[in-house]
Amino acid sequence: MTSQLLASRERCVDEGLEAAAATNPGYLYIPEHRLIADRRWLMKDGKGKHQVALVTGGGSGHEPFCVGYVGTGMLGAAVAGHVFTSPPPAAVAAAITTVGRDNPAGVLVVVFNYTGDRINCGLAVERCRAAGMKVEMYVSGDDTALTQLEGTAGRRGLCGTMFIFKIVGAMTEAGASLEEAMNTCKRLSEAIGTIGVAASGCTLPGASAPLFTVGEGVMELGLGVHGETGAATIKAGTLQEVVEMLLNHLTRKDSETRLDLQSGDKVAVIINNLGGLSQLELSNLTNEVVSQLTENRGVEVKRVYPGQLMTSLDMRGLHVSVLRLLDPTWLPLLDAPTTAPAWPTPYLNTTTTSQFSMPNLTLTQTKMDTGYMLSDAAHTQALKACLEAVVAQVPQYEQHLNDLDTTCGDGDCGSTLIKGINGVSKELSGLPLMYPSQVLGVLGEVTASYMGGTSGGVYSILFTAAAAHITSPKASHRLTWATALRAGCDAISKYGGARQGDRTMLDALLPAVEVLEGSPDNHDLRTILKAMATAADEGSKKTAYMGARAGRATYVRAENVSGEDAGARSVAYILQAMAHY
Structure with a gap:
């Protein structure tokens, strides 16, 4: 209880x-x-x-x-x-x-x-x-907690994004095109900044203690909404002092992420209760933020929205989001009617069940082209043997991968990977091994459904993108697979934001792909796989000396990130198993 x-x-x-x-x-x-x-x-x-x-x-x-x-x-x-x-x-x-x-x-x-x-x-x-x-x-991304953007995962998305929902939502309600909506999102992001402070961490459902504690007389400045600590620890002070620190950090001149707030600007402001503040505290904070913006900075506050807009369970803290109203159409769009209850009007539409139809949620994917086939039985057997080797050998590393993941993650990297491998094991006997595009497509589905979370999504994107690019045969089997895997890596970078050197699985995967791309066509598969496994192993070891620049680890203090990256080591273990099929 x-x-x-x-x-x-x-x-x-x-x-x-x-x-x-x-x-x-x-x-x-x-x-x-x-x-x-x-x-x-x-x-x-x-x-x-x-x-x-x-x-x-x-x-x-x-x-x-x-x-x-x-x-x-x-x-x-x-x-x-x-x-x-x-x-x-x-x-x-x-x-x-x-x-x-x-x-x-x-x-x-x-x-x-x-x-x-x-x-x-x-x-x-x-x-x-x-x-x-x-x-x-x-x-x-509207977070201004970071001072520099280079070498980071970028600005986190926080409650300032609600301005995008409201303004762009009102635009599309009035008939704006998709292109106009995208362009407005970009313009709004350049005009929004968010900074937060908290006096305590949040407690996950069923847990008996918060994810982090804050010492007496201090507060965490520049935090997100996932229970992570802030970018800095500051001395607690009076209401006026805390608000002044927040606004100073939001607009600090030495920061790439600052909001360029000028005297005479017209703004809209969100005062977001992260979950644990009383209504009286929130009203006092709202009054102080408006007062300091108006009296100390010469800013005209046209609209202010206090409340619980985007919480972090029961965290005692707040986020302040400021939107510079650089476009005269934005204020009328903020005032446009909405039935969304969090803005805050309840939605009381009374349409009956007979007036709407349930959506058809079945996606009809374009059938993968089967132009590239493994017609040689030895090739299909080798593919099957590689997958069987992964299923048989990688589970022994589950605890080691979990241990590596404890410094900057949930400590479940190994367990999550094994869920995916168990899914592969269940599907193995029915895989259409002659058609690599279909095999990769199944692996994409398995990793997404069995693993879940970020890891499952990353592996699924790798396999899904590779499946789409392996359909057209190249000059050799080696080049066909190399092209597909390179496309998979590019897709991971596109959606995950990571690059080589950012302390992620790509630091092991990309060196292995480069080996495959540079190998002679006359080398046998075992030789190539062993070279790929060696490159992945070396790449993984290098992550122990890298600063995290992508993923959740970027929001963990550098001194708490140690050892190899668990995702990179996972790739190394997978290729090691395949090399000994």
Whole structure:
């Protein structure tokens, strides 16, 4: 028993979504995908299909984000992952399909800049495009906690993104095109900055202690919404002193991420309660922020939105987001009506079940071309033997990979990888080994469904992108596979934001691909695989001396990141097993 009033750790997210649907008759809830959609998009007369639809997704624990922003003038659909966990690609694809099938105006997926969200939403976007839908994805980052952007995963997506939901949502409601919506997202991001402070960490459902503690007389400055500590520890002070520190950091001149706030600017402000502040505290903070912006900085505050817009469970803290109203059309768009309950009007649409139709969520993927085949029985046997070797040999490293992951992750890298390998084992006997594109496609599905999370999304993108590029034979088997794997690595970089040298799995994978690309065609498979395994092993070892510049580790203090990267070592173990098939 804990003091938390939750149904259970396993069911708390589902219970919350059921409550959202029960209190908003205009919502359609699809429980298998943890998906909430505006019923307007399912009307049988086609209403709603004439305009661009906004979709988002993200982990739970941030309520009312993300489903609270579904409604006319904001989001068409939103999908929730478990607590602090990005939703799986299939769920995001279901959200896109709900509002995007047969919608010529298209869908804009707004993604918060976290690796897991980028990977899983990116994979869903690719799948929906392959099914013929018009989809674009925008990655939003408004965090100003970092002072330098080079060598980092970039600005985190925080509550300032709600300005994008509201303004772009109102634009698309009025008929703006997908291109106009994308351009406005970019302009808004350059005009938004967010900074936060907290006096305590948050407690996960079922846990007895918070994820981090804050000492007496200090506060954490520049923190996100996933239970991570801040960019710096500052001395606690009076209300006036804390707000002054926040605004100074938001606009500091030596920071690449600062908000260039000028005297005379007109602004809109969000004062976001991270979950644990009393209403009286929030009102005092709101008054102080407005006062200092107006009186000390000469800024005209046109709109202010205090409340719980994007929480971090029960964290005692706040985020302040400031939008410079650089475009005269933005304020009317902020004032445009919306039925999204978190902005904050309840959605009271009373359409009946007979007036809408359930969406068809089955994606019809373009059938992979089978132009590249392994017609030689020895080649199909070698492919099967490599997969069998991975299944047989890699599980022994589960605990070692978990140990490597404890310094900057959840300590489950090995366990997550083994879930994927167990899935491969179940599918192995039925794989169409003659058709590598189909084999890679199955591996993409298996890793996404069995592993889940960021790791599953990364491996799934690798295999899915490789499958699409292996369909056209090259001059040799070696070159065909090298081209496909290079495409897979490029896709990981595209959606995950990582590059070689960022202390990720790519630091082992890319050197191995480079070996494959440079190997002579007359070398036998074992020789090439051993060389690839050696390159991956060397690349993984180098990560022990790298600073993290991508993924969750970038938000962990450097002194707490040690040893090899667990993802890179996983790749090395996989190739090592294949080299000894």
